Amino acid sequence: MPSPQLPNSMAARDVAHVLHPYTNLVKHEAVGPLVIERGKGIYVYDDQDKEYIEGMAGLWCAGLGFSEAALVDAAIEQMRKLPYYHGFGHKTTGPVVELAEKLKAMSPLPVGKIFFAEGGSGANDTLIKLIWYYNNARGRIDKKTILSRIKGYHGVTIASASLTGLPANHKDFDLPIARIKHVDCPHYYRFAQDGESEAEFVARLAKNLEDFILAEGPDTVAAFFAEPIMGAGGVILPPKDYFPAIQKVLQKYDILSVSDEVICGFGRTGNWWGAQTFGYQPDFISCAKQLSSAYLPISAVLVPEHVYETIRENSGKIGTFGHGFTYGGHPVAAAVALRTLQIYEERDMLGHVNAVAPRFQTRIAKLGDHPLVGEARGIGLIGATELVADKKTKRSFAPTAGVGAACMNFAQEEGLIIRAMGGDVIGFCPPMIITESEIDEMFDRFERALAKTMSWVSQQGLN
Numbered sequence: 001m002p003s004p005q006l007p008n009s010m011a012a013r014d015v016a017h018v019l020h021p022y023t024n025l026v027k028h029e030a031v032g033p034l035v036i037e038r039g040k041g042i043y044v045y046d047d048q049d050k051e052y053i054e055g056m057a058g059l060w061c062a063g064l065g066f067s068e069a070a071l072v073d074a075a076i077e078q079m080r081k082l083p084y085y086h087g088f089g090h091k092t093t094g095p096v097v098e099l100a101e102k103l104k105a106m107s108p109l110p111v112g113k114i115f116f117a118e119g120g121s122g123a124n125d126t127l128i129k130l131i132w133y134y135n136n137a138r139g140r141i142d143k144k145t146i147l148s149r150i151k152g153y154h155g156v157t158i159a160s161a162s163l164t165g166l167p168a169n170h171k172d173f174d175l176p177i178a179r180i181k182h183v184d185c186p187h188y189y190r191f192a193q194d195g196e197s198e199a200e201f202v203a204r205l206a207k208n209l210e211d212f213i214l215a216e217g218p219d220t221v222a223a224f225f226a227e228p229i230m231g232a233g234g235v236i237l238p239p240k241d242y243f244p245a246i247q248k249v250l251q252k253y254d255i256l257s258v259s260d261e262v263i264c265g266f267g268r269t270g271n272w273w274g275a276q277t278f279g280y281q282p283d284f285i286s287c288a289k290q291l292s293s294a295y296l297p298i299s300a301v302l303v304p305e306h307v308y309e310t311i312r313e314n315s316g317k318i319g320t321f322g323h324g325f326t327y328g329g330h331p332v333a334a335a336v337a338l339r340t341l342q343i344y345e346e347r348d349m350l351g352h353v354n355a356v357a358p359r360f361q362t363r364i365a366k367l368g369d370h371p372l373v374g375e376a377r378g379i380g381l382i383g384a385t386e387l388v389a390d391k392k393t394k395r396s397f398a399p400t401a402g403v404g405a406a407c408m409n410f411a412q413e414e415g416l417i418i419r420a421m422g423g424d425v426i427g428f429c430p431p432m433i434i435t436e437s438e439i440d441e442m443f444d445r446f447e448r449a450l451a452k453t454m455s456w457v458s459q460q461g462l463n
Ligand code: PMP
Pocket: 059, 118, 119, 120, 121, 122, 124, 153, 154, 155, 156, 227, 231, 232, 260, 261, 262, 263, 288
């Protein structure tokens, strides 16, 4: 890796000038960045031309990999025709209309309208505002509290970071804001009590949710946000009956539900939507990332007809619907997203995911036999291994030991980019175009990294 110490290197200039997202800023000055220069298929290459398998599709997003010419063509064509326009004040562009039609046709729920934003955070912020607006319009001015879950991830803007249930997103940012509250994380491996069956665990979480709502006052609770699989919180899959049980409680108290499909949407779990995989029937959906295979930033909020009707009437009364982003529904991003969705269909991406997922999941499951792996989990083309100090007691390593980060660095040495999350969870979420032989290559590289991690853990006396 090029050292930031080399004067005028890209690494040194980066350290001098760039404030990095989600980075240990002190460490960054010493180690510098990995400078990624180009991509091809599931691979990316650094400025020394070292090859890496992108085991996370970037940030769970580049579904079609890093060299899809048809998306480049779609962008160029739209750029030439009309590089920018917006939807404010009764304007529109063709790609936005066509993308809305396409998303409605793909939606698992009856959708009235689609609102476009630029990223997942903006989509979720929009949803909070829409839900507050909707309840105000209905005269339910106290029904405003939004529930999300511990370890959930919904973004980093003030409201969406408040929804996120991870300490680093709250601590020292004066978050969460009022009226956003967190409920249980449905991770059976970590949070089941001794001897508790999965069914008992689910029943306890549903009861806790109901108790929480009753304590808050059902007339004050507006909505519940959940990712079908918790992504950045550690690729956490809910037990089979979790969503139906939770939804029963939400429906009882007239609480709206949101499926944050920013990671799970567009085939990742083997269905178009993660909600379908887990028996979740939300009122709203937010999506982004694989919507455009990440080639350009765009997100969407799927709004049910009855909510739209109320918002429409209210905006008619007050003169305007006062929400929207300059770059929301950018025509170039919309053209690329539309082309992405067409490619998913033309190339039967769902069929492909379901064809290669058994190989991916077999390799993940096999990692579960490794002495460092407490739990290996996944579905479709997403998965994780949770590294532990003691498999039997599930004891984690001290967070300061940096075992996950060490494993991630060993993987990088082996030519594999993966993501270490809190609790030493290593995530895998490769481009959906990955083939069976590439899946094998990815896990072969990871197994070598895990062997190195194991020796390092022993040398450090960490287990
Ligand atoms: N929701 C989920 C489930 C996500 O994974 C993310 C991003 N990782 C977001 C929302 C926020 O999206 P963005 O970073 O585009 O704002």
